[in-house]
Amino acid sequence: MKVGCELPCSTVMMSIMTVYADRPARLGESRLSDGRLLGWAEWGPSDGVPVLLCPGAATSRWLGFGAGVVEVLGARLVSVDRPGLGVSTPAPGRGFSDFAGDMRQLCAMRGLGRPAVVGNSQGAPFALACAAEGVASALAVVSGADEVAAPECAAVLEPELRGLVERTARDPAGAEAFFVGFTAEAMWGMVMAQSPECDLAVYQDPDFAAAYRKALDEAFVQGAGG
Secondary structure: OOOOOOOOHHHHHHHHHHOOOOOOOEEEEEEOOOOOEEEEEEEOOOOOEEEEEEOOOOOOOOOOOOOOHHHHHOEEEEEEOOOOOOOOOOOOOOOHHHHHHHHHHHHHHHOOOOOEEEEEHHHHHHHHHHHHOOOOOEEEEEOOOOOOOOHHHHOOOOHHHHHHHHHHHHOHHHHHHHHHOOOHHHHHHHHHHHOOHHHHHHHOOHHHHHHHHHHHHHHOOOOOOO
16 A cells, blocks of 8 residues: 655654544544444545554544654554443354454445555454455555464463463363453553563553553443453
């Protein structure tokens, strides 16, 4: 995907480095064919080049990226609450293909066509599903979550995460019960405890921390079932 930019790249990068995220320009909800609501947020011009964001674990439509830069590039960035998160209606038993179907409907309703899709962290498999189902015209996986249950990953996982992965494989029902008791505060604590210094430098930036905490709080408004 190419979009126009009249400013030098150094100016764009300075904007990225100064402010990581800002408040959405537009918030809304769309009703899908089965009656469920899907919450979304947008940044940039409403007639810009569509870019669909699949955000990371336990975050919501409130967390975008490239503050100030999407406007310069003429990009229309759209972030979505997955079912059960934020204001989106839960869809128990859903799969990745179901999510791609939801995005196909949203794109039709919101005039997005076949957008470029960005998958961040645990949003990566959802973005990959959009590519596999033909919803996406282009795909970018940014800091995508790996398949942490793969044996080759075990040695590099933090002990707490490795224990959680092993517990999930050994006792799926018990693991689900654990996650249902999760909170936004618990998610924040896990991220802070397990992130490397390079990531913590961003997470602990006051402006980004406020935006990230807002996205977590919104994600958990219906509880942890989503």
